[in-house]
Amino acid sequence: MPHVEECRKIAEIIDGYRDGEFGTYDSSHVERWIAQFDEDEQEIVLLETLKILKRNYITADDFTQFVNSLIDNDHVYSEEKDNYWRSVSLLDIQKNGSSQDELNDVLVKAINQRYSVGELIGKESDEFIYLDDFIFSGNRLRSDMQDWIIDIAPDECRVCVITIGWYTYGQWATKRMLKKIAEESGKNIKFVFLSYEEYRLENRLYRKDYSEVFWPTDSIANLDGYDNWFRNESFDPKYRQKNGVKNKIFSSPRREAYERIMFKYGLKIMGVSSQNSGVVKPLGYSTFRGFGFGSTVFSFRNCPNNNPLAFWWGDPTASPSHPFSKWYPLLQRKTYGS
Template identity: 30%
Template sequence: MKNIIHAILEYKLRPTYVIDEQSARRHIEHWLNQFDKKYQEAIITTMDQIMGCGLFIDKERYINMCSTKAKDPVLTNNDPRAYWAKTFILDCQKDGKSQKAMVEILKEALLKENIAYCQDERKAENLFYLDDFAFTFGRISNDITNLDNSKKISICPIVLHSYNEWYFADHHKEINLLHCLRLENRACCKNQSEVFWPHIKCMQNNIFKEKFQAMGLCDSYLRDTPATGNNQVFPNEDARIMCEEAFFIKGAEIWSRLSDEKKKIYRPLGVVPYRRGWGFGGSVFSYRNCPNATPLVIWWGSYSPLSTFNWYPLMIRDGYSR
């Protein structure tokens, strides 16, 4: 549990009572005890692996990932001063605060290196868009709609996902797309996926099967063989299957209580980018916020005992209502 404890202590939106390892452990156990006991060991095993394999971006790593873009050889073609002198750093994100924070870090890194950047978008030859996570690329697509296409545009999320990267790149061939970390989520590679993606064995559980079929989901898209290769995100296949089963079942219970409007946006494993999907199944987090593309059981609900949400989250998220 040590990796989950570290993540919770780093997390900006943790409960106010969480101030040390002991209180972090109590918080995690409070969340965990909402699941049937038969699932709890598998959930802790899986989540601890995720938090410990680099998919929880703590503050130090977050700053480092942003700062290193200042002298990134691929982005700058091995000439940072020449590149940034002609490049305007975008701060155009319509939803969220991640880009503003990341741009500030990048600009501080450039200042420290005594590298000047273009401060007038009209005079710039290049535009640079920095963000933390890219799941569906929906937000990025909206943000860049009105950009000047005569300029060379580079987009760099810290983490992106293979299918959505391919789809976005295929529709925006003129854009230079970079990243620090890529996670596998293509249907053709479902058995090597690095997101939460339930296994066909879950259909042996009648509760899972009932909720799955009630949503009109198709079991042919479920994983059907153990992960092949060296999956650093989910090395314990048995624990993964149990964890995904638990997250879907409890997530479906949460989903059933959502408004009709929210049901169109979310499914048990997070925001739903595909028609009739079970949710994105995101497996990456940062110290600043929990993405809505991750399973509902992780972020939905309230820390308050007086809440009517009827769910205590592990990492409550800050939404876009600003």
């Protein structure tokens, strides 16, 4: 098997994913995944995937370090620090997933050690924190917050939305929508968004040529199956134009080929099922018409479904007749409710 070193390095990064729930993610696992790609595509996929994982794979240590760093971040507390952490209320309102519970647990323990504070979650306050790992489209955050704003939030308060990072469009649209919901509810709520600056990634349409998501050029238009897929999607394609500007996520010489390959296999994966939801796109789930969200962020907790399908789609334990048996995932995804 060629590319042994790249497979080993990828395996080192993803080792321990979901505490081994889906088996041992060693070099053999990565080799099995990459063997599904044509031979002349494998090096590009491995090198670029390794580059992205090195930068954007959120480890358990990153998760804990992020939460602990909040306590001393003067952008979080709006008054004298000791009083703030004794009076703030953590929101526990996430409807799907467990990232908020896990982050809240880490923060509660850290605050208790520092300030001997009792209850932090759901108490009466005018200062609130909504903690999560990442903002992709922002749909989940908006859904979580809407009922709270309308039914529970006090008439006047401050809410810190704190995440490890975000995609620029998702954060902008979410902040705008939350302010609108509050105003329509007759409430004066100040929303503050905080994250690590290096995890703020570009995905706005007008910045597509500088994007930090999978955003293909028109080279995908001659792929087998593209025309048929495109007719069904029925949208005005906004292809990325190459501009030679250095990108912090992708390698410039390989980006176009990498995106084309991942789109190609996303199309292939979609072709094995006749019952795809409308949000399923080759480059990841998205409610917008287009190629897919194209996320380049990964986590030890779960692989986001906003990432290209070729990373996470499939289940090696599925019966041979099931569509999930037709693709072997690099990071198998745990779905909500399963």
